[in-house]
Amino acid sequence: QSNEIRIAHIYSKTGPLEAYGKQTQTGFMMGLNYATGGTMTVNGKKLTVIEKDDQGKPDLGKSLLAAAYADDKAALAVGPTSSGVALAMLPVAEEYKKILLVEPAVADSITGDKWNKYIFRTGRNSSQDAISNAVALDKPGVSIATLAQDYAFGRDGVKAFKDAIKKAKIVHEEYLPQNTTDFTAGAQRLIDKLKDQPGRKVIWVVWAGAGNPFKIADLDLKRYGIEIATGGNILPAMASYKQFPGMEGATYYYFGIPKNPVNEALVAAHYKEFKTPPDFFTAGGFSAAMAVVTALKKTGGDTGTNKLISTMEGMSFDTPKGTMTFRKEDHQALQSMYHFKIKADPAFAWGVPELVHEIKASEMDIPVKNKR
Amino acid sequence: MLKRLLSNDLPRSRVLAVLLVALLIALAFAPFIFPGVKALSVAAKVLVFIVLVASFDLLLGYTGIVSFAHTMFFGIGAYGIAISATRLGPGWGAVLLGLGAALVVSLLLSLAIGLFSLRVRAIFFAMITLAVASAFQTLASQLSDFTGGEDGLTFKLPELISPSFEFAEEPFLGVSLDGRLLCYYLLFVAAVVLVLALLRIVNSPFGRVLQAIRENEFRAEAIGYRVVVYRTTASVLSALFATLAGAMLAIWLRYNGPDTSLSFEIMIDVLLIVVIGGMGTVYGAAIGAALFVVAQSYLQDLLRLGNEAVSGVSWLAALLSPDRWLLWLGVLFVLSVYYFPTGIVGRLRARAKR
Amino acid sequence: MTSPNLLTLEGVHTHIGAYHILHGVDLVVPKGQLTMLLGRNGAGKTTTLRTVMGLWHASQGRVRFGDKDITALHTPQIAGLGIAYVPENMGIFSDLTVKENMLLAARGAKNAEQMDEARLKWIFELFPAVQKFWSHPAGKLSGGQKQMLAVARAIVEPRELLIVDEPSKGLAPAIINNMIQAFDALKKSGVTVLLVEQNIHFAQRLGDSVAVMDNGRVVHSGSMAAFSADEELQRSLLGLAL
Amino acid sequence: MKTLDFDWKPLLLVPVLALVALPLTGSFSTWLTLTVAGLAMGMIIFIIASGLTLVFGLMDVLNFGHGVFIALGAFVASAVLGGMGDWTGSQEVWRNLVAVFPAMLVAMAVAGAIGLAFERFIVRPVYGQHLKQILITMGGMIIGEELIKVIWGPGQIPLPLPDGLRGSLLVGDAAISKYRLLAVAVGLVVFGVLAWTLARTKIGLLIRAGVQDREMVESLGYRIGRLFIGVFVVGSALAGLGGVMWGLFQQNLIPQMGAQVNVLIFIVIIIGGLGSTTGALIGALLVGLMTNYTGFLLPVATQFASIVLMVAVLLWRPQGVYPVASSR
Amino acid sequence: MLETRGLTVRFGGHVAVNDVSCSFAPGTLTAIVGPNGAGKTTYFNLISGQLKATAGTVSLDGRMLSGLSASARTRAGLGRAFQLTNLFPNLTVLENVRLAVQATQEGAHRRGLNLWSIWSDHRALTERADRILAEVALKAKEHATVASLPHGDQRKLEVALLMALEPKVFMFDEPTAGMNAAEAPVILDLIRALKKDRSKTILLVEHKMDVVRELADRIIVLHNGQLVADGEPAEVIASPVVQEAYLGVAKEPA
Numbered sequence A: 001q002s003n004e005i006r007i008a009h010i011y012s013k014t015g016p017l018e019a020y021g022k023q024t025q026t027g028f029m030m031g032l033n034y035a036t037g038g039t040m041t042v043n044g045k046k047l048t049v050i051e052k053d054d055q056g057k058p059d060l061g062k063s064l065l066a067a068a069y070a071d072d073k074a075a076l077a078v079g080p081t082s083s084g085v086a087l088a089m090l091p092v093a094e095e096y097k098k099i100l101l102v103e104p105a106v107a108d109s110i111t112g113d114k115w116n117k118y119i120f121r122t123g124r125n126s127s128q129d130a131i132s133n134a135v136a137l138d139k140p141g142v143s144i145a146t147l148a149q150d151y152a153f154g155r156d157g158v159k160a161f162k163d164a165i166k167k168a169k170i171v172h173e174e175y176l177p178q179n180t181t182d183f184t185a186g187a188q189r190l191i192d193k194l195k196d197q198p199g200r201k202v203i204w205v206v207w208a209g210a211g212n213p214f215k216i217a218d219l220d221l222k223r224y225g226i227e228i229a230t231g232g233n234i235l236p237a238m239a240s241y242k243q244f245p246g247m248e249g250a251t252y253y254y255f256g257i258p259k260n261p262v263n264e265a266l267v268a269a270h271y272k273e274f275k276t277p278p279d280f281f282t283a284g285g286f287s288a289a290m291a292v293v294t295a296l297k298k299t300g301g302d303t304g305t306n307k308l309i310s311t312m313e314g315m316s317f318d319t320p321k322g323t324m325t326f327r328k329e330d331h332q333a334l335q336s337m338y339h340f341k342i343k344a345d346p347a348f349a350w351g352v353p354e355l356v357h358e359i360k361a362s363e364m365d366i367p368v369k370n371k372r
Numbered sequence B: 001m002l003k004r005l006l007s008n009d010l011p012r013s014r015v016l017a018v019l020l021v022a023l024l025i026a027l028a029f030a031p032f033i034f035p036g037v038k039a040l041s042v043a044a045k046v047l048v049f050i051v052l053v054a055s056f057d058l059l060l061g062y063t064g065i066v067s068f069a070h071t072m073f074f075g076i077g078a079y080g081i082a083i084s085a086t087r088l089g090p091g092w093g094a095v096l097l098g099l100g101a102a103l104v105v106s107l108l109l110s111l112a113i114g115l116f117s118l119r120v121r122a123i124f125f126a127m128i129t130l131a132v133a134s135a136f137q138t139l140a141s142q143l144s145d146f147t148g149g150e151d152g153l154t155f156k157l158p159e160l161i162s163p164s165f166e167f168a169e170e171p172f173l174g175v176s177l178d179g180r181l182l183c184y185y186l187l188f189v190a191a192v193v194l195v196l197a198l199l200r201i202v203n204s205p206f207g208r209v210l211q212a213i214r215e216n217e218f219r220a221e222a223i224g225y226r227v228v229v230y231r232t233t234a235s236v237l238s239a240l241f242a243t244l245a246g247a248m249l250a251i252w253l254r255y256n257g258p259d260t261s262l263s264f265e266i267m268i269d270v271l272l273i274v275v276i277g278g279m280g281t282v283y284g285a286a287i288g289a290a291l292f293v294v295a296q297s298y299l300q301d302l303l304r305l306g307n308e309a310v311s312g313v314s315w316l317a318a319l320l321s322p323d324r325w326l327l328w329l330g331v332l333f334v335l336s337v338y339y340f341p342t343g344i345v346g347r348l349r350a351r352a353k354r
Numbered sequence C: 001m002t003s004p005n006l007l008t009l010e011g012v013h014t015h016i017g018a019y020h021i022l023h024g025v026d027l028v029v030p031k032g033q034l035t036m037l038l039g040r041n042g043a044g045k046t047t048t049l050r051t052v053m054g055l056w057h058a059s060q061g062r063v064r065f066g067d068k069d070i071t072a073l074h075t076p077q078i079a080g081l082g083i084a085y086v087p088e089n090m091g092i093f094s095d096l097t098v099k100e101n102m103l104l105a106a107r108g109a110k111n112a113e114q115m116d117e118a119r120l121k122w123i124f125e126l127f128p129a130v131q132k133f134w135s136h137p138a139g140k141l142s143g144g145q146k147q148m149l150a151v152a153r154a155i156v157e158p159r160e161l162l163i164v165d166e167p168s169k170g171l172a173p174a175i176i177n178n179m180i181q182a183f184d185a186l187k188k189s190g191v192t193v194l195l196v197e198q199n200i201h202f203a204q205r206l207g208d209s210v211a212v213m214d215n216g217r218v219v220h221s222g223s224m225a226a227f228s229a230d231e232e233l234q235r236s237l238l239g240l241a242l
Numbered sequence D: 001m002k003t004l005d006f007d008w009k010p011l012l013l014v015p016v017l018a019l020v021a022l023p024l025t026g027s028f029s030t031w032l033t034l035t036v037a038g039l040a041m042g043m044i045i046f047i048i049a050s051g052l053t054l055v056f057g058l059m060d061v062l063n064f065g066h067g068v069f070i071a072l073g074a075f076v077a078s079a080v081l082g083g084m085g086d087w088t089g090s091q092e093v094w095r096n097l098v099a100v101f102p103a104m105l106v107a108m109a110v111a112g113a114i115g116l117a118f119e120r121f122i123v124r125p126v127y128g129q130h131l132k133q134i135l136i137t138m139g140g141m142i143i144g145e146e147l148i149k150v151i152w153g154p155g156q157i158p159l160p161l162p163d164g165l166r167g168s169l170l171v172g173d174a175a176i177s178k179y180r181l182l183a184v185a186v187g188l189v190v191f192g193v194l195a196w197t198l199a200r201t202k203i204g205l206l207i208r209a210g211v212q213d214r215e216m217v218e219s220l221g222y223r224i225g226r227l228f229i230g231v232f233v234v235g236s237a238l239a240g241l242g243g244v245m246w247g248l249f250q251q252n253l254i255p256q257m258g259a260q261v262n263v264l265i266f267i268v269i270i271i272g273g274l275g276s277t278t279g280a281l282i283g284a285l286l287v288g289l290m291t292n293y294t295g296f297l298l299p300v301a302t303q304f305a306s307i308v309l310m311v312a313v314l315l316w317r318p319q320g321v322y323p324v325a326s327s328r
Numbered sequence E: 001m002l003e004t005r006g007l008t009v010r011f012g013g014h015v016a017v018n019d020v021s022c023s024f025a026p027g028t029l030t031a032i033v034g035p036n037g038a039g040k041t042t043y044f045n046l047i048s049g050q051l052k053a054t055a056g057t058v059s060l061d062g063r064m065l066s067g068l069s070a071s072a073r074t075r076a077g078l079g080r081a082f083q084l085t086n087l088f089p090n091l092t093v094l095e096n097v098r099l100a101v102q103a104t105q106e107g108a109h110r111r112g113l114n115l116w117s118i119w120s121d122h123r124a125l126t127e128r129a130d131r132i133l134a135e136v137a138l139k140a141k142e143h144a145t146v147a148s149l150p151h152g153d154q155r156k157l158e159v160a161l162l163m164a165l166e167p168k169v170f171m172f173d174e175p176t177a178g179m180n181a182a183e184a185p186v187i188l189d190l191i192r193a194l195k196k197d198r199s200k201t202i203l204l205v206e207h208k209m210d211v212v213r214e215l216a217d218r219i220i221v222l223h224n225g226q227l228v229a230d231g232e233p234a235e236v237i238a239s240p241v242v243q244e245a246y247l248g249v250a251k252e253p254a
């Protein structure tokens, strides 16, 4: 067969998640480069990346993936950015019996009830996000209220978070429309629920995309001794963290945190090329690339789907976040998350998360949600 | 014969006639002329949009009602199929049931809206439909355990029209004879029938009364036509056709979600197509839809070439980058309003007159 | 030197879209006189007036106002020279009140208070309806009332030339009399008037000179006196005697 | 003017709505917080909608591109403020304010300038043709949004609020954020200037007359073309100003921010009655309050609140609270 | 027999038509005169249902029309030509008339709810339309779009539509306004023809007294919305109220 391996990367080149998609793409290319030592070949086979733009539209993503497998003869595909698109893509992978490596779409159901055996995911899922945060916040005597977007992404997160909370107590769940701009009402509800609670009071925020939930602080939460906590996010979004020195939470990635050669390589390469540090989804893309190359090396360049699957199940590989492992059951890559505390550093436009504690994969038990 | 099939509304322009025939042939043999999964899905999308746009033109071009709620009915059709297929599993029964239910819902909704339209002035009506449509979209994403919310619904359809089904071992003319092919021709037939039906409707006495109402509602009433009846009938009809278009879409994609069938974006595309094609001409809808959908689908590839061509000049490259394809779509919007005030069909017919 | 003619059209051709409407109109409107423009339906009267106002543009020929060539000017500039125009469809702003309609016509006035009292009074006498419905939406006026308002608007401020398209249509005889008085008074005050009219008595009582159009040309022009005298001419031009 | 036969009923809507909400919200301080926040929000909405009342309400141009001027204003402001870090960073409120004003001015200037081009190339060919207006301005919208992406990138960029304007003042138990007070001030100024000009000059009349019968207005000797340009530019500038206020309120900007508020501001001026400044203000305040109350009482319904409001108002007055034009 | 009883309409304070009771027999042409703003057109609007009466009733051949919509009244046999031209501007002259002809068809709501037949198949309608156009001397322009017609021709078409409706009651509102003295006769001949067949009720609002004198069997005078005179043309015209209020022989009021 030909001495070329085609990999389709389908992501939001345009559309609402364009910024995210771009990061993934950068990371993915850097990753391939690093993993192949700059040769872009595995066992003498050239790696060709075919990029496609799903514009954040599920229907489009679906037909693009089909086209990638059928017309472009891609051996496997990586992406997409949005969970909606990902979920629409899953059956296509099954139809064509080809692998889809999901990155960075987060919805649990991708490796949950919508899953099929052709699906792997290097990106973290909502549960990992939530549970890591739970681990970071779960202390006795803490009262927590959650603030999340009123759609799958938000509700998944809160649910997983709740399941993982053992010692602290959840006093209220607030869900606001995705496009909320004025947070006064929601904040007021949260305050009313929290203000009379004893001990430490925390509002845990899950929010992706536009809108700025941290405005709730304008209502002067301090007077009731209420703190805000949240997960990590892309750097521009973390600009608003700067107002909350000491804020705690757990993040998927921040370039300053992981200490390992791969991450150093990524950061160095990224500074070299863009004069800026790599961001949230850059790391994700990089990890995906590492996974692909590791797998192909193991199979000796054989792209037979079944061979790949059997190789990848249980496979461990290095990433900027240290070693990840695809667990057999649902092909979700288990990985470390980072418990951080925000420091306002004038040198940076954003609030700098400082490592409190690396939450090892072993410290979180991420439920297996697919029926297999 | 043909004349009657076209309800005696002939292209009235040789160029137009040629275009239409070409389009018909292209769509009829798309799977064989343009191989590949992408090409086929573009062709299918064209079919769906021809019906959708034509149905909208009945409302806009012929009756002069500006409504932004049209995609709502498109969505209802799509969700009808999606939901029933998800709940009842793959089977013709589910498809028909879903379709039926959707048609009923659309009927009631369009009746309500149609009657409301008489209470407020045109421009207010347009704005209200705009709001209602966006409300409906939010609703669709809110009722997630019913509609699958933001993520939408992925579902299976009867074996016969699913890609997995192969009714002949070896491919014919390099095209594998599978369910996808059958599905395409199902859409094709549906589209042809629906368009001819619309053509008949707009050329019936009913159609003429609609035009009269568009021109001068007051006088139409004064010479004895019950405007309410006609407007409402028109709204309902166009809603039903839109619903059918929606069902076609869902059947083809075997997926449906808010952005796929309810987004304002689609509404605007439809508006544009009507104008490019030529308002108040069903043929315009067909030509316009084909042009627009193809342009939209291949614009990015086109830009990729252009972008490589000018990769030297940084700012130009930035503008021509495939990621900025929307920019050029916008330009297309502006230009088509500039250069096709009466639409392609209008132009061609005017030329034919001289 | 200043010509005795305030308005002069020389060989004016006008196209509307694909249609060639005016085929070389020659017309003079002597200063200080009232010129009647007569002709069958579709002869081109309205088109001529619109061409003068720059609402259509002449494809050939000249239009001069005094010594100034206004062929290529834009409507506002032309109006700015001191020309008032009452279109065939009256051009009433139906959303606005009668007062607001008048106020817009009074270019000098910033608000109702600044309009010329005396002149308003005079207008109110001529066209009582204008006063009666001063703060009604103009759209609600009766056909004739609209017509009065249209003319009232044209004379709310002094203008050099008045161009009026069928002012008497739909007016009750009594009001027509007022209208005639109005134009008389205006003439006396030195205003020049170009009037399209179907109402023959009106035409005869007011006209100093007359021009008759047919098929986009002026086929006769001369003094009203001479024209009224010559029944033959009238029959041949208008199809009947005055 | 029409002070005598002035129609005061709509003015009551705002207090009525507030009073109805009082018992529902339970605690007074909560109600106060919500109400003040809602009113202030309403003011911000009014600012971003004010431009459209001129362009859509008076000139009858269905400008779907209005949002892009809002976005533009915000992004320009971010550039300006970025350049004056030491002022925005300072703790003294007055320095912050001084920093915000140039941002507003530049934003308005740029938005106005672009508006000029927009009028010339996008709007002028389609005066009086709603359908084409919708399409061509949508086109303009898309183009503008993409150009913003070309210049400032597709991603979200932060627009930090000057420190002095953060936080809130406490009235008893109720918190009133400082920035909203600024918004109210700016809103009132905009309202005052607009209302005064339209009442004391012929401009408002001329525009409405021009929309009905352009030829006649020109025959009366007015250069309606220039007037329309002028008004459109002002409208765009106001949108720019609105963008600054909106952006500072959000504290982060995305290129789509304009498109996101489009429907909202259309609703507002529809409620207002197409072209009435007072109407638009009432509409904005109502929407502001309504969203806050429902947000507190029944969060799920928030997204439908303003739409329900609009339909309700139109059922009461099919042409908005202060109908400006009767036909059309 | 068309009959109005105590017909009244109020706009705010202003009473445009004030308690007008009057009946119009078939075969007679009644001219309605009165100063501008007297209420003539409004009276028509009340009869043909364009306006809702504040008080009073309208009936035709004993059938109560009050409360019916304008279109229903048209179907009941009231035909109306408008004072300010009011047509379908972007349709052709022929289509305009044909729509009116179709509106006289019976059943399936004027055959207009017939979605399946083809418009151009209904030859009979087209032929009738053609005949009517010939009568008003517009046949030559039947394919022109209405917007491009000169004012006078639009007035003719206005009348043509009325003819096409074949009503029992013809209401003309200044049919010849703005029509040149050479053209007007075409319309006047039509009206004369209508008078000949004795079954039609004809109402004519007209300011041109010579026309009124010639055509009217009877004149009623409206003034400030009230019916102030009714009778033989000669005597009505002679009556002082008409002389002053209308013809303005003395200084006119209003």
Ligand SMILES: Nc1ncnc2c1ncn2[C@@H]1O[C@H](COP(=O)(O)OP(=O)(O)OP(=O)(O)O)[C@@H](O)[C@H]1O
Pocket (backbone or CB within 6 Å): C016, C017, C019, C021, C039, C040, C041, C042, C043, C044, C045, C046, C047, C048, C088, E147, E148, E149, E150, E151, E152, E153, E178, E180
């Ligand atoms: N917009 C138009 N498009 C095409 N033709 C037009 C248009 N307007 C006028 N015409 C044609 O121009 C000719 C002259 O029209 P015009 O209105 O000047 O006549 P007129 O003398 O004013 O008639 P009337 O006395 O009935 O007003 C007519 O034949 C008419 O059909």
Ligand SMILES: Nc1ncnc2c1ncn2[C@@H]1O[C@H](COP(=O)(O)OP(=O)(O)OP(=O)(O)O)[C@@H](O)[C@H]1O
Pocket (backbone or CB within 6 Å): C133, C140, C141, C142, C143, C144, C145, C170, C172, E011, E014, E016, E034, E035, E036, E037, E038, E039, E040, E041, E042, E043, E083
């Ligand atoms: N919808 C309305 N609202 C308010 N006033 C109205 C309305 N319609 C008519 N009027 C008033 O009623 C009076 C009668 O108007 P109408 O049109 O009946 O007069 P008319 O007798 O037809 O006059 P003309 O001979 O000028 O046509 C006028 O003063 C007019 O201002």
Ligand SMILES: CC(C)C[C@H](N)C(=O)O
Pocket (backbone or CB within 6 Å): A020, A081, A082, A083, A084, A104, A105, A106, A107, A153, A208
């Ligand atoms: C963090 C984001 C990439 C999550 C994205 N909104 C999703 O739906 O998956």
Ligand SMILES: [Mg+2]
Pocket (backbone or CB within 6 Å): C045, C046, C047, C088, C165, E150, E151
């Ligand atoms: Mg004329």
Ligand SMILES: [Mg+2]
Pocket (backbone or CB within 6 Å): C142, C143, C144, E040, E041, E042, E083, E173
């Ligand atoms: Mg009248």
